[in-house]
Amino acid sequence: MNHELRTPLTIMKLAILMLKQAEQPAASRAKYLDILEQKCFKEIALIEDLLALKQFETQQVPISLLQINLKHLIQDLALDFEQTWADKGLTLKVDLPNPLSALETDGSSLNRILLELLTNAGKYSASGTAVVLDVSLVAGYFVLTVSNFGRGISAADLPHIFEKFRRGIGITGQAIPGTGLGLTLVKYLVQHLNGSIDVDSRPSESSEGDQLWLTSFTLTLPQVQG
Ligand SMILES: Nc1ncnc2c1ncn2[C@@H]1O[C@H](COP(=O)(O)OP(=O)(O)OP(=O)(O)O)[C@@H](O)[C@H]1O
Numbered sequence: 165m166n167h168e169l170r171t172p173l174t175i176m177k178l179a180i181l182m183l184k185q186a187e188q189p190a191a192s193r194a195k196y197l198d199i200l201e202q203k204c205f206k207e208i209a210l211i212e213d214l215l216a217l218k219q220f221e222t223q224q225v226p227i228s229l230l231q232i233n234l235k236h237l238i239q240d241l242a243l244d245f246e247q248t249w250a251d252k253g254l255t256l257k258v259d260l261p262n263p264l265s266a267l268e269t270d271g272s273s274l275n276r277i278l279l280e281l282l283t284n285a286g287k288y289s290a291s292g293t294a295v296v297l298d299v300s301l302v303a304g305y306f307v308l309t310v311s312n313f314g315r316g317i318s319a320a321d322l323p324h325i326f327e328k329f330r331r332g333i334g335i336t337g338q339a340i341p342g343t344g345l346g347l348t349l350v351k352y353l354v355q356h357l358n359g360s361i362d363v364d365s366r367p368s369e370s371s372e373g374d375q376l377w378l379t380s381f382t383l384t385l386p387q388v389q390g
């Protein structure tokens with residue numbers, strides 16, 4: 165953990181040192197300011213994630229329940245992701261039941277869970293593939309599945325991916341940015357919503373040429389709490 169917290173700070177210190185050199189040309193100053201901004205946001209996000217995890221680990225977090233509009237929540241997320249993913253040629257296919265029954269849950273926790281799962285789907289997908297978010301209602305439970313085609317999760321990694329700071333074997337921060345906290349937070353948030361989450365990753369039968377893996381996270385949430 166010390167390493168993850170210190171790395172952005174070390175880079176920020178270097179950027180400040182460079183900026184203090186009077187003879188820096190304007191273009192270099194702009195570059196160092198960008199680095200400073202980026203690493204500062206990263207450090208804030210990291211500290212916020214750690215504080216959220218600490219809260220879940222050490223105390224009972226009260227759940228704030230509301231009837232939420234799942235369709236709107238997903239549409240807002242989809243709009244953001246479609247833009248972010250355009251460069252990589254990724255598309256998002258959303259499959260919702262029609263009509264969509266009401267869901268009583270903590271909307272901000274659910275939003276964060278889907279944000280982490282879709283961010284991962286985007287990061288670990290092969291270019292030009294489709295990410296699918298499928299929603300169904302089965303016996304009083306909402307079942308939300310996020311699936312993507314890409315490098316997949318090896319059998320060796322699979323039992324560990326929800327652990328704190330755990331990234332897939334061989335995945336480096338330089339190749340694919342990340343700290344390994346996303347799914348730990350997801351695990352706690354799912355418990356918070358009295359739900360469960362499962363993951364499956366296996367070679368895809370439909371992909372040709374480069375063998376892609378189909379990875380699916382299945383989130384099950386009670387339609388009504390209590
Ligand atoms: N859809 C996916 N496809 C392939 N591997 C995945 C997928 N989702 C998660 N993983 C694996 O699980 C690991 C843990 O995921 P997690 O979201 O906790 O961390 P991260 O994405 O590496 O970093 P961050 O803290 O920024 O989310 C990842 O490093 C990756 O190896």
Ligand SMILES: [Mg+2]
Pocket residue numbers: 280283284342346347
């Ligand atoms: Mg992640």
